[in-house]
Amino acid sequence: MTAMTLTQSFVTALLQIVVLALFVFVAVPVIVFAERKVIGYVQLRLGYTRIAGGLHGVTGGLNRLMWWMGKLPFFSILRGFPSFIADGIKLFTKEDIVPEKADWWVFHFAPAISVVAAFTVLGIVSFSPAPLWTWPAAVPIVGGLPFAGVISDVNVGLLMLVGVASVGVYGIVLGGWASNSKYPLLGGLRSAAQIVSYEVPLTFSLLVPVVLSGTLNFTQMSQYLSGAPIQTSAGPAQMPALAILPLFIGFFIYLTCGFAETNRVPFDLPEAETELVAGFHTEYTGMKFGLFYLAEYANMIIVAAVAAAFFLGGHHFLPFGLQRFIPPSVPVVGGASFGWFLLWMALILFSYLWVRATLPRYRYDQLMHVGWKWLIPLSLANLCLAALVRYFA
Amino acid sequence: MRAYAAILLLALVAACIPVAVWTLAYFVAPKFPNPTKATNYECGITSPGEAREKFHVRYYLIAVMFLVFDVESVFLFPFAVQFKELALFGIIEIGIFLFLLLFGYFYIWKKGALNWE
Numbered sequence: 001m002t003a004m005t006l007t008q009s010f011v012t013a014l015l016q017i018v019v020l021a022l023f024v025f026v027a028v029p030v031i032v033f034a035e036r037k038v039i040g041y042v043q044l045r046l047g048y049t050r051i052a053g054g055l056h057g058v059t060g061g062l063n064r065l066m067w068w069m070g071k072l073p074f075f076s077i078l079r080g081f082p083s084f085i086a087d088g089i090k091l092f093t094k095e096d097i098v099p100e101k102a103d104w105w106v107f108h109f110a111p112a113i114s115v116v117a118a119f120t121v122l123g124i125v126s127f128s129p130a131p132l133w134t135w136p137a138a139v140p141i142v143g144g145l146p147f148a149g150v151i152s153d154v155n156v157g158l159l160m161l162v163g164v165a166s167v168g169v170y171g172i173v174l175g176g177w178a179s180n181s182k183y184p185l186l187g188g189l190r191s192a193a194q195i196v197s198y199e200v201p202l203t204f205s206l207l208v209p210v211v212l213s214g215t216l217n218f219t220q221m222s223q224y225l226s227g228a229p230i231q232t233s234a235g236p237a238q239m240p241a242l243a244i245l246p247l248f249i250g251f252f253i254y255l256t257c258g259f260a261e262t263n264r265v266p267f268d269l270p271e272a273e274t275e276l277v278a279g280f281h282t283e284y285t286g287m288k289f290g291l292f293y294l295a296e297y298a299n300m301i302i303v304a305a306v307a308a309a310f311f312l313g314g315h316h317f318l319p320f321g322l323q324r325f326i327p328p329s330v331p332v333v334g335g336a337s338f339g340w341f342l343l344w345m346a347l348i349l350f351s352y353l354w355v356r357a358t359l360p361r362y363r364y365d366q367l368m369h370v371g372w373k374w375l376i377p378l379s380l381a382n383l384c385l386a387a388l389v390r391y392f393a
Numbered sequence: 394m395r396a397y398a399a400i401l402l403l404a405l406v407a408a409c410i411p412v413a414v415w416t417l418a419y420f421v422a423p424k425f426p427n428p429t430k431a432t433n434y435e436c437g438i439t440s441p442g443e444a445r446e447k448f449h450v451r452y453y454l455i456a457v458m459f460l461v462f463d464v465e466s467v468f469l470f471p472f473a474v475q476f477k478e479l480a481l482f483g484i485i486e487i488g489i490f491l492f493l494l495l496f497g498y499f500y501i502w503k504k505g506a507l508n509w510e
Contacts, residue, residue, distance in 0.1 A: 013399040100431040112411035119407035152399040181433035196459035203466040210473040287418040368509040
């Protein structure tokens with residue numbers, strides 16, 4: 001590939017960003033739909049199949065559409081999906097109320113901080129090892145250039161991810177503070193305390209694959225986890241068989257902390273509605289609430305992507321280095337592709353819903369107890385185990 | 394440098410999302426202001442005074458402890474990446490570092506700073 005001009009790299013990056021944003025805006029309604037459907041089926045319900053509003057107007061049109069979907073063989077299970085259109089319309093057409101006592105600027109900027117942090121992190125995630133497609137030569141400026149599966153595959157990917165992702169907590173705590181109302185303030189404080197507490201074991205568990213492989217880069221890490229030898233700045237590395245043990249423990253610590261970081265069940269204390277109404281976004285209405293919602297789901301996507309890239313198969317079919325038993329010449333399962341990454345992400349996201357349908361909520365002191373007294377020592381011990389494996393293997 | 398410029402560009406584009414949302418909501422959303430509506434939600438009771446009063450000291454405690462552990466994890470990153478290169482020297486070095494930290498950790502544990510009551 002010849003070096004790109006400045007204009008070319010600018011336009012390439014811009015196109016990638018637009019596609020990434022579209023990916024998120026498609027993925028979020030899909031996850032919301034899947035969430036309600038999966039929990040519905042777990043609890044032996046149908047989930048939602050229609051929306052309020054009868055047969056009149058826009059909602060009526062959507063209801064008719066969903067009725068027809070119910071008649072068709074495959075689409076009947078997707079019945080209810082078009083209601084995301086109604087959700088969107090509703091969020092936009094709700095009155096935008098700013099409480100009198102609220103700090104106007106901070107109140108508006110808090111959800112924006114959460115959204116910007118979440119989207120920025122997604123730029124570091126490597127979705128595909130190979131370019132997804134090449135622009136046809138007829139396209140101006142970028143014709144003939146590849147469309148990479150990652151916006152920026154930086155060397156310090158993981159460090160940058162941990163750093164930028166923690167900015168998101170500002171959105172929550174500032175949102176709670178700016179509302180100048182008791183429930184949001186308490187919700188924001190609780191949320192901040194929870195997120196910072198679980199960030200420590202989260203980082204420690206993410207250090208396990210880093211110690212083992214010596215790289216912070218998403219693509220290299222995915223290669224390493226497939227069992228292939230990699231060449232890092234700190235020398236060559238190949239996954240030893242024993243590495244599966246710290247990776248396996250680390251994966252479960254990471255997933256637990258990931259649930260807490262995104263304020264999901266069983267750690268959805270900031271939104272404990274019996275105690276705090278809706279937590280930090282009690283005073284938020286309309287699309288400002290929608291932005292918080294978007295950021296939460298984008299964060300779930302990030303947690304899933306990082307779990308996929310740093311513990312599971314990444315771009316490969318089998319996780320924890322088991323991929324080495326499949327020769328690369330085998331079609332589909334032998335190679336690295338975008339599809340496997342999406343599949344791993346979907347599995348993690350499904351586990352979110354599965355846990356939400358299964359487990360009750362923790363009490364706040366239990367949450368802190370688990371985070372500080374169990375997960376931190378456990379993740380540190382696991383890190384030492386990983387270091388031993390790396391040293392002797 | 395271009396790799397990081399792409400991320401900066403992404404942050405700028407992402408910043409356009411809330412701006413677009415505010416603008417669209419400004420034109421689409423109905424506006425019926427009302428003094429009661431602009432009060433805080435406190436389950437129907439008139440809110441007395443400000444919400445920003447003193448809150449429990451344990452939130453500060455968590456913040457301080459987090460700061461210690463977060464700085465520690467930042468220090469662990471270079472060690473983790475260069476682990477094989479540093480060999481035995483690195484292990485001893487990080488061992489001393491972790492020992493000091495764990496000493497403090499068990500100290501705050503014994504002091505009861507980790508109890509949330």
